[in-house]
Amino acid sequence: MTTTASPTPESRGPARPARLIQNEVTTEIPVHLLFRDEPDPVSVPLKPAVVSRRQGTGEQPRLRRPAGPARVVPEVDPDLAERPARVLPGSAGVLAGSCGLAGCAVTSWWAGALPPLALEALRLPAYAGAGLGPAQWAAYAGAGALGLVGFGGLARGRTGRAWVLGLFGRYRGTVRRTGLMWVNPLLLRRRVDVRLRHWRSEPMPAADAAGVALRVVVLAVWRVRDTARATLGVEDHEAYLRECVEAALARVPVEAPGSGRGGVEAAGEALTRLVAAEAAAIGVEVFSVQPVRVEYAPEVAAAMHRRRIAALDAQHRASVLTSVVDSVEDTVTRLTVRGLVELDDYERKALVKDLTVAFCSGRGESGT
Incomplete structure (x- = not known):
């Protein structure tokens, strides 16, 4: 009995490494891809410029059109914006003005310049007075300035009107308050109507x-x-x-x-x-x-008027002709259907002609 020797590992060749992944599949790589000198340039797919496409309407994609130049809207100074101005209630101005008048009266009493009637009205004691010296003039100046500032800054705000205030060309704010108020008399005021x-x-x-x-x-x-x-x-x-x-x-x-x-x-x-x-x-x-x-415009008004009159006249003629044709057709149809007359082609044409002339003449005389 002859026994066959099993092949040794050397005769079977090198052993294949075990698969790391159970479902690994070996794919052949073409030889010409392994020996290429230069790789092919990578092609970048270009997406079509589509603006929008509504589903289910069968509408074709619309290509994006280049936008035209945007309209430039004029712009003023961005830092220039309305803001409220600082004002005081009118009672502050009245109080300051009253204090100024009282200061002038007291200074006059101090200088002895008040007449007796004024002393009795103000219930001030008789005083000989120190005369008009530097101190009295300074008191007059201070009291007068206080009175001018107090009464000169009084302003009345109205509904629907606003005051725009400025000082030496600089914007100082806007006043939208109503009623009596006190505004710095050195500020330039501009009245603005803010109503509709x-x-x-x-x-x-x-x-x-x-x-x-x-x-x-x-x-x-x-x-x-x-x-x-x-x-x-x-x-x-x-x-x-x-x-x-x-x-x-x-x-x-x-x-x-x-x-x-x-x-x-x-x-x-x-x-x-x-x-x-x-x-x-x-x-x-x-x-x-x-x-x-x-x-x-006056230069085209006459021409457009004539054109419009001609269009109305043509429309009127077309309506009259349609009415006459309908009347003639209705008359001839009734005559033939009821058997009142028997007409051949020549007689039918003559009847249609006579009826057309009669109806047109009748409408012309009636003015319709």
Whole structure:
């Protein structure tokens, strides 16, 4: 019996290392990838510039368009903003002024310059007086200055009005209080109306979407929100507002007369947005800018009137012709359906012609 010797480890070759991972799978690597001189450049996937896409509507993606230049809104000094000013109650000014008058009276008694009637009225004892010397003049100056400062700084605040205070060209604050108050008399006061106001313009030039010249009357509703910017940011905030409205009318097309109210309302909304954005820089709050009257410019009014009359005449002629044709058709149909007449093609055409002439003549005589 012959026995076969089992192969030794040397004859079977080197032993394969044990798998570290049980489900390890060996994959062949192509030889040409191991001997490449230069690697391929890495391709970066480019994402399409898509703005938005609504799901379930079948809408195609819209490419992002380059944005146009942003409109520059004018800006005033950023440090210039309304802030409350320091004022005192009116009673403080009245008290200071009264003390000044009392000081003048006492100084006059001290100098002996008060007449007897004044002594009796003030119930002061008779005093010969020391005369008007340096001390008396100094007392007069101090009491007089106190009286002038006390009574000169009194001011009355009203509802809907504000005081803008300045000292040597510098803004010192805004007073919105009402009633009697005391304000430093050295400060320069500017009264500003902060109530809700409206401005109705004169006929201003404008144009419609087709470029036809128009004249538009605009009604603007506004008020001053920041008194410091409205008075110190520009020379005249009312003139600035009028110029903003004119500039907005040059950019916004206004519907021509007779085009409907919807176009006028849309133009009003656009005007309100533009004017409010520009007027906000000077502290003016704009609520509404609406065209209240739109008419053609004088140079094109006559031509547009003739064009409109021609359009109305053509519309009237078309309606009259439609009415006549319907009447003729109805008459011929009734005659033939009821068997009142039997017409061939030639007789039918003649009847239609005669009826058309008769109906047109009758409508012309009646003026309809």
